[in-house]
Amino acid sequence: MGVIHSLLPDADTERELDLIAAIQDGLPLVPRPYAAIGERIGMSEAQVIAGIKRLLEQGVIKRLGVVVRHRALGYRANAMVVWDVPDEDLARLGPCMGRFPFVTLCYHRPRRPPAWPYNLFTMIHGRDRGEVLARVEELIEACGLQEIAHQALFSRRCFKQCGARYAPASAPDRAPGTVRPAGGGAS
Amino acid sequence: MGVQLNETERRVLNEFQHGLPLEPRPFARMAAQLDCDEAGVIALLRDLQARGLITRVGPVFHPRRIGASTLAAMAVPPERLEEVAALVSAIPGVNHNYEREHHINLWFVVTAADQEALAATLADIEAATGLEVLDLPMLDDYFIDLGFQLTWA
Numbered sequence: 001m002g003v004i005h006s007l008l009p010d011a012d013t014e015r016e017l018d019l020i021a022a023i024q025d026g027l028p029l030v031p032r033p034y035a036a037i038g039e040r041i042g043m044s045e046a047q048v049i050a051g052i053k054r055l056l057e058q059g060v061i062k063r064l065g066v067v068v069r070h071r072a073l074g075y076r077a078n079a080m081v082v083w084d085v086p087d088e089d090l091a092r093l094g095p096c097m098g099r100f101p102f103v104t105l106c107y108h109r110p111r112r113p114p115a116w117p118y119n120l121f122t123m124i125h126g127r128d129r130g131e132v133l134a135r136v137e138e139l140i141e142a143c144g145l146q147e148i149a150h151q152a153l154f155s156r157r158c159f160k161q162c163g164a165r166y167a168p169a170s171a172p173d174r175a176p177g178t179v180r181p182a183g184g185g186a187s
Numbered sequence: 188m189g190v191q192l193n194e195t196e197r198r199v200l201n202e203f204q205h206g207l208p209l210e211p212r213p214f215a216r217m218a219a220q221l222d223c224d225e226a227g228v229i230a231l232l233r234d235l236q237a238r239g240l241i242t243r244v245g246p247v248f249h250p251r252r253i254g255a256s257t258l259a260a261m262a263v264p265p266e267r268l269e270e271v272a273a274l275v276s277a278i279p280g281v282n283h284n285y286e287r288e289h290h291i292n293l294w295f296v297v298t299a300a301d302q303e304a305l306a307a308t309l310a311d312i313e314a315a316t317g318l319e320v321l322d323l324p325m326l327d328d329y330f331i332d333l334g335f336q337l338t339w340a
Contacts, residue, residue, distance in 0.1 A: 026243025
């Protein structure tokens with residue numbers, strides 16, 4: 001829990017964790033969802049609202065709202081487009097790519113030579129392959145990436161998609177794993 | 188686009204990916220903006236969820252501000268892909284497990300309470316499969332998540 005403690009230095013880190021665990025699978029779709037969450041974890045409605053507000057302000061929660069499923073909505077093609085950007089250009093090119101509305105992730109990650117030479121990762125969605133590739137070209141033009149090696153890794157099959165889980169679930173609703181979750185930490 | 192959506196559904200999908208009201212009756216506030224009533228908004232959200240068009244109404248966490256997470260990748264021989272993918276998917280901390288067009292063909296995000304648990308999970312996968320796992324943690328984020336702009340043909 002070291003990371004969580006250092007990032008949420010408040011006295012009641014455990015209460016924050018209870019709150020995160022209670023909301024990570026979504027709010028109950030009832031007239032007073034924050035009150036319903038509070039009932040589950042022994043907080044008042046006002047405490048739940050204040051707690052979520054604080055997590056948003058701290059940047060622990062990026063956004064609160066409807067989480068859409070691209071594929072189901074007709075955005076059937078997505079490619080993780082990876083780039084080998086000179087390290088000194090990352091701070092300029094990263095934000096240039098990240099501002100496009102069709103880019104849904106834009107991360108700097110480490111190279112792992114020789115297996116993996118790319119250090120900038122963008123996710124691009126489109127209705128079909130052609131639309132995704134057209135958007136890659138648009139990025140290359142707009143950010144001047146003509147000399148930057150890149151590859152588009154289209155997704156072929158989705159084996160699992162769900163929200164990230166950071167806190168233990170409040171109910172044992174997950175299928176048992178064939179690999180033991182290490183230390184029980186993420187289960 | 189294959190999915191039939193009415194105007195209110197489209198607006199819910201595009202206008203409420205962020206900024207869900209933090210007040211006692213958030214769906215009543217949404218209803219006021221959408222020109223319908225609270226019960227109608229709740230029914231609509233339940234229906235979108237039942238149709239698999241939304242995963243939830245709730246938070247999207249910043250991948251680095253809490254716990255530990257990484258993007259992991261493996262080069263899995265094609266004949267073993269289903270088996271290895273199932274093994275990886277069964278781990279509760281794994282989400283977004285995809286086959287991608289590359290010889291490094293299995294890509295997934297692993298989340299855990301801390302770095303130690305994360306490293307142990309990756310080691311477990313290597314031990315269980317006999318395959319190398321590339322660990323590609325995020326070092327910098329250049330993207331501000333305001334949700335995804337859907338357009339209607």
